[in-house]
Amino acid sequence: MYGITIAGHRTDLIVKPFLYSNVKVVKTIVIISDENPEANRTAASASDVLREYGVETEIVKTDNIFNFQKIFFIAKRILREKGKPDWVNVTAGPGIAIAALVTVFPQSNLIYFKEGTLSSEVISVEIENIIKGFGKIEKLIPLLEYIENEGYVEFKRLSFQFEPISKATLSRMLSLLKDSGLIDSRGAGRGGQRKEYYISTLGKYILS
Secondary structure, eight states, X not given: OEEEEEOOSOTHHHHGGGGSTTSOOOSEEEEEEOSOHHHHHHHHHHHHHHHHTTOEEEEEEOSOTTOHHHHHHHXXXXXXXXXXXXXXXXXXXXXXXXXXXXXXXXXXXXXEEEOOSSOOEEEEEEHHHHHHHHHHHHTTHHHHHHHHHHSSEEHHHHHHHTTTSOHHHHHHHHHHHHHTTSEEEESOSOTTOOOEEEEXXXXXXXXX
């Protein structure tokens, strides 16, 4: 069992996702780094911290972490040697390197650290489900855009805004967006506590 991540410039973005309860515990974390001094320090620091939790790290070096093809082939080699990782951390490192990992490991979980002013959390979604569901999700872009523009919005207001869509269909649409990690909700919707939907970091990225 192993996870894989890119070494960026922040140690916490490698370490924090591992510490959350919804992330599958692994024995080894593979850190892909290059010769950038800051990335090297990040990888070494993350290794020291993770060792305290009984997690081994394997640092894999490349000469250019911004080269899609090189990261792609490194990931392919890791796949041959270790099999697919339990999860891919997409919080740390440049986007082009993350894109290469997601391309090579479509059947792994994707995790990312969501840093908030009041609380922080780690989102975990299945990459394969995102790929399969994206055709459906494209049709839900107007709903996603509305939620982003409103900030926080209740089901009742969404139901009114998107008439004549039935409440059951709207509920399924919201579940798909939430399962794909594009929106989240706050409040239980019970006992007078309002349940509101809001766009996630990943959802904002999709719309940007």
